[in-house]
Amino acid sequence: MPQCQTSGEQDPLADGEPRAELIKYGELVILGYNGGLPQGDKGRRRSKFVLYRRSKANGVAKSKHYVVKTPQTSQAVLDAKQHSISYTLNRNQAVIVEYQEDPTSDLFQIGRSSESPIDFVVMDTVPGNRIQDPGKAAAQSTISRFSCRILCSREEPEHTARVFAAGFDTSRNIFLGEKATKWETEHQAVDGLTTNGVLIMHPQISFSGADDPNSVTQEPGVWREVSVGGGIYGLRESRSAPTKGRPIPSETSELIDGTLIDICGATLLWRSSAGLARSPTNRELEILVDNLNAGRPQCPVGLNTLVVPRKNSQNVATSENQPYVYLNCGHVQGRHEWGKVGDRSNSKTCPICMCNSSAAKLIMGIEPAFYVDSSEPDYCFVPCGHMANAKTVKYWSSIPIPCGTSGFQSACPFCATPLLGTPGYTKLIFQDKCD
Template sequence: MASRMGFYAPNLYNNDGNDFQHRERVANHYQTSAVNKSRLRYCIFFHYILFFVMLAKLSADILDRFNIFILEIEELAVPQKITQDGSSETSPLAVEEGESVGQAISPHNNHNHNHQHAHSHGAQRHNHERLSQGVKYGELVILGYNGYLPPGDRGRRRSKFVLYKRPTANGVKRSKHYVVKTPACSQAILNTKQHSISYTLSRTQAVIVEYTEDEDTDMFQIGRSSETPIDFVVMDTFPGASSENPTAPESRVAQSTISRFACRILADRSDPKIARIYAAGFDGSRNIFLGEKATKWQENREIDGLTTNGVLIMHPRGQFCGGDAICGYWREVSVGGGVFSLRESRSAQQKGNVVEDEDNVLQDGTLIDLCGATLLWRSAEGLAKSPTKHDLEELVDAINAGRPQCPVGLNTLVIPRRTASESAQQQPYVYLKCGHVQGHHDWGQEKDKGTRRCPMCLVAGPIVKLCMGIEPAFYVDSGPPTYAFSPCGHMATEKTVNPTFIKN
């Protein structure tokens, strides 16, 4: 009977004379069985809890996907606007990040699209912030890169930065100034919520200029520092260290010449066309310090100064978009926004003369020299007249669809969108002296020289890989890319390669 019930019962009647040991053995057996049953109940209870948790997680995931599906349907319902040329263009409110040149790559607006599928609240927050990016001030593009940094655009370090109207204004304006003997102990310096600029006159005297919040402007800061106040991190740019030579060592310069907090831009929220540039930017404590050796002056009870290496700007004369502008003059902008002629040297103590007929308002095509990197400012109005990245890619596809052939090797050539993105056999090369395009071959290579003789016209000269200039902000007009820059070989339109802006 005991064996059929599935457990073992000791024989209480097989007594060898020690009844006490038998009783103790039986008691221990039943006590162990009770403990095992209790553990089994806890195990079953734990599995029930795990089952309900997994069921709840699965239900939440299904609900999230349903919410995202609803958001995507709402985005598709956004109306299209008609451009000047009569073509339809999707409203920027419905453009996902990464689809066009108008994408928001500001660190305050950068979101991971894949994260939307993990949490519905994150998707709704992404959609809300993207809706607040309807007003675009312009773009800052670093010269020397063909639309991307060699290691890749990551975080706030990118080849360009798009300035959008912020959900909440963060601009500042000048409030008051006063003289202190110990600037390090000043309340304005110690208060991390107060924007201030300290002009050190001597060891025992400094002028503190306090700034208050400005609800009419948005502030964007550029510099080498990776601290939070910097919106656009800019590093030194070396010639040839872009896509042509991404492995160029950046450590060859012992010390960077770009300031950690190089400059700041204040954009007018009521008039997006007005964006002013100022030298120096606020640090993590919302302070700007101009040391005792920095160039500074005081006129009409107002103090101003220049940074060590300075911030230079050059406005084009005429319309940049269209290729009819001529080159202006390099000017230096001060911490307070004044415009001056250049100093005798980059870090000279004596400031230049005041330029009355120019201001610090950025124009479409303005160049900004940070002493180590040069930025190009493109206004939103100018970019609307320029080709988009999609337009440039279509031009490349149209050329490749014609299946151009090398006249020597008779193989099909493919123009890459990025350097070294195609095989060596399909890569086209351009002879810089004559402009003929051919594939890679050994014909006409001269010994002990870095030149080749073109088999079409027998002109000897250097050759370089032909690649499409894919950054739309550099284009001054729209058209076929029938010209190339020398000596890099990037293709673009005729006015972009040979603009009046450069020739003059």
């Protein structure tokens, strides 16, 4: 399967296609990484995957289905050039759905496997933007090796994209075993769900309102599950329960700007090309930080000038200019070793308002895809301290992100740290400009 370039920062030439002819469908961005993986973006493993129209279509569409006794020995499964999905009903019966080449679409696949059919290799997200032990990750991962696939229309003007559960393996097959959740559909065909499922959530209102300061506040939608055939269903009682949720025919798996895709261990954000055009760029975010620093904010205690770093400084050694925020009150100061409250971990007394509070290093959220508008970054998430603007922190604090196989928890999109308290963010209070 042809590979697609995976970073907008690299030369995005695909299969020798001239740059002028490149058409961008959109981007998939993993929640929890502030502009790059902690170990660095390499090859197909990165924090962001850019989907461009391929030089040659590689999409597929259903062609026919039939019943067989032994799917492993059927011609469609044995043919390495034939895409097919096998639904095992019992030991002696299975339904084979064959797919044929579709010149009007491009296929992209996401999963944990590093094998060639996977375009975007995704591993389990560790909160705090930390590196996970590779051996432990492989043993405990809940992400499927071939998690899901996205089919993008090559036709102008609307390059629609749809997501489907499960991806084709190196033999171009998808197998749903006897224990997998499956059911009969119209015309005696079959559909099913993967073990831990693929969940999607569409925003109720346009995700990006950067061009309209009076736009309605963005609101999250409702989590649904997408089937192997692309149908939409309510959530199961638990992530891997054997009974599917109720069908929701009024909704589709077509991706819109701001759709979230959860593959049980990592959550991906879809940003359309049109939506990204309305969002701030990396340079615009850097200018916002430059403007803040140009005011030379001071530590009201040490009276030294504070400097908000333009880059992700999570692992950078502490300097006297690094600003910290008291999370309960929002006062921004330099680092202080004194003021601890008893023996409680990271609990201090704010020297400005005298309230008890934990403190966190201020870190600029620099991944543009997570921003819903381009106003000044005068808020931060609690407890991680990632800075963003008001609409962005309010939007993400309202979204329940799936936590592995059980439960939901709102989290910072820049580091995947679960938010604490209500509302999960605080307004920053800088010392008045000294000039």
